């Protein structure tokens with residue numbers, strides 16, 4: 001299974017900055033042994049998709065609404081993302097779970113909407129530092145998977161421990177191995193044999209310097225990269241560390 005290296009730009013990227021990231025990314029992306037995806041803010045999706053047209057780098061959104069259109073001020077639908085050139089969408093990121101009080105049920109509804117709209121979803125799960133300190137991480141992630149993934153789910157899951165996001169702290173390889181095995185086992189229980197084929201990304205302070213060891217952990221199917229995806233050189237450095 002090819003690893004997926006996905007960049008989550010979060011709320012970063014004015015027009016000039018977006019072009020400065022994707023122009024060298026496009027040039028450096030050919031011949032890599034992994035799949036590549038960038039998820040810019042909504043305002044840059046069409047421009048980024050146009051700059052990357054015909055390249056191996058796919059484009060995704062960072063959220064979508066459960067409905068495909070209607071009276072939902074400020075929201076964006078899966079159909080709109082598709083129309084702008086996206087083929088992927090990140091859902092249930094911990095920043096949305098926190099800032100927008102997104103529940104597992106809402107994330108499941110968004111996941112269904114994304115699939116119906118022709119997007120491949122990346123559904124994020126992960127425990128807080130307090131939950132890890134009280135050894136609740138498996139229980140928390142298990143509940144998130146049970147609640148957020150619709151029956152027959154065939155997208156991507158991203159494990160992002162909240163305490164590792166943007167902090168420079170990464171989970172140890174042993175912790176990543178244990179959690180990714182737990183997620184794999186849960187996916188197979190939940191989805192049957194199809195759960196074996198789902199890529200499970202690790203996210204949280206992935207950098208070129210730590211990517212090689214994280215991407216070598218069993219059941220790690222790639223990386224969801226925040227800060228380091230804002231520099232083409234760093235993002236490509238992570239992609240070059242992908243395992244075949």
Ligand code: PGA
Pocket residue numbers: 008160164165166167168203204205206224225226227228
């Ligand atoms: P980070 O973010 O790489 O900046 O820690 C990861 C993410 O939130 O997807």
